[in-house]
Amino acid sequence: MASMNNATEGQHDPATPLFDAVSHPNSLSKQVTRFFGLGQDRIENILPGTPFQRDVMDCAAKDGQRAVGHVVFEIPQDVDTARLAAAWKETVHQTPALRTCAYTSNTGDVFQVVLRESFVFSWMDWTSLGLKDEVVQDEAAAAVAGPRCNRFVLLDNPDTNERLLIWTFSYALVDTAFQERVLGRVLKAYKDAHDELPRQLETPDSSQATPEEDPNPNPNPNPSRILKIPQVADMERATQFWRKYFSGLDASAFPPLSPPLTIPSPDAQAEHRISYSSPIQRKWSSTTLCRAALAILLSRYTHSPGALFGVVTKQAPMLDQHQLMMDRPTRTVVPIHVSCAPDQSVSDVMGTIDAHDHAMRQFVHAGLRNISSTGDNASAACGFQTVLLVTDSDTKRAATWEILKKTE
Incomplete structure (x- = not known):
């Protein structure tokens, strides 16, 4: 990263x-x-x-x-x-x-x-x-x-x-x-x-x-x-969205870095794969479940009221009537923070993650550099060290x- x-x-x-x-x-x-x-x-x-x-x-x-x-x-x-x-x-x-x-x-x-x-x-x-x-x-x-x-x-x-x-x-x-x-x-x-x-x-x-x-x-x-190219209005809406989303950021990155969160210089990389089988009938997607599980784990491990990490998400197509549909991968990496208060239920955490995921997809095209420029909190959030990728192994x-x- x-x-x-x-x-x-x-x-x-x-x-x-x-x-x-x-x-x-x-x-x-x-x-x-x-x-x-x-x-x-x-x-x-x-x-x-x-x-x-x-x-x-x-x-x-x-x-x-x-x-x-x-x-x-x-x-x-x-x-x-x-x-x-x-x-x-x-x-x-x-x-x-x-x-x-x-x-x-x-x-x-x-x-x-x-x-x-x-x-x-x-x-x-x-x-x-x-x-x-x-x-x-x-x-x-x-x-x-x-x-x-x-x-x-x-x-x-x-x-x-x-x-x-x-x-x-x-x-x-x-x-x-x-x-x-x-x-x-x-x-x-x-x-x-x-x-x-x-x-x-x-x-x-x-x-x-x-x-x-x-x-x-x-x-x-x-x-x-x-x-x-995205119109100026699209970028302005994206800027407002990310600035509001990271307002009052109170979360810990994992692994912990010396404050303030700046450009990291890692000397090692690690990748972990976890198999997960979900029931056929379910209220939450596998992506939401995995993000909630990681958020709660990191929050408890770092003794922080929230967790901060990167996620691989799909980008909503920015097309108009004149544009040609691009049949290609439209995945990108963005930071998310999840509040995990002790009195919150797991369902509440997953509901918040799910709602944010739907709102976020139309603004991920801004990119990490533009997101980090929306404020100090957003800049700190873009210093995440852990990235979660959820894939469908049954495809x-x-x-x-x-x-x-x-x-x-």
Whole structure:
């Protein structure tokens, strides 16, 4: 969490960049087109980055490969690779998140740039190098390519007839849950194309990440569709919400830090996983139950009337009639504080948490930097050291094993 709260040297006031972008949309649009070397007709949308994306970009500022990951799939022998590639291309075309790039503006703020077309798929013979070397080479090429690192390489070993697909991506844009949804779409596109000829693919060299030509370019793009940033009124409401929420903050962070709560410098990290089975019929969600349990535990342990920690929560979409729905993970990390007075019942604590969760989702887009700038209490709250993530272990994975099998 340290890099989320660190102030970058020479960075502007964290509360102002989005306001500047709203006031000067043409300036940001020109920065983006110049950086990517594209015309405005190639850009579908520009959205503000999430706090998590800013953290990933900060961590990879000196080494771009730190933000790049990969997943490798085995391709069964009865799968038509040309049709599989066409299915991937169709999925990328239909999924804006797979055409999204992370961009850092001149003011140091991170934005999500959605390209109209961006598909890098190449075939390579897999004989001279081992799998590990191939993966390292492609990740390095993706890092050099910068933000356009969502790419696919199909490795074919003619000696063993083994075929592998490497999907290289940015951690700022893709997580495990999103991968499963994408694989489900690829499977559907593959099956739907059973009686159709696969679409012809352009296969640029793996080291070149140049978006394809838009088959129907718009010579007069609507500026309102190019730049989509939260309006000033949205940020003002978010500022008021977080300032009021942390007013009179009286809680202890865990592990305890020397007051006042400032930017922490941890020298170790620990992760604990706890399995929890909830009844089918229940009044409270698993997320509310787990947050209440952690809050009460930390409050009692620190002998404090309240608990302070970070939570991973879903962000409500900020869309209007002109915007395109982004089918992508919209999770972000925000601080919460929970009052746990001795005379409070567990139901009261859970009710408060549940009500706050519903109210909070429309304001989490402000991000940690903007939240911390709303006052001293909010700044202290953003120094949390513990983050709670509640996942649904019963979620079924996409049935993609017919065409792709994930390797270990």
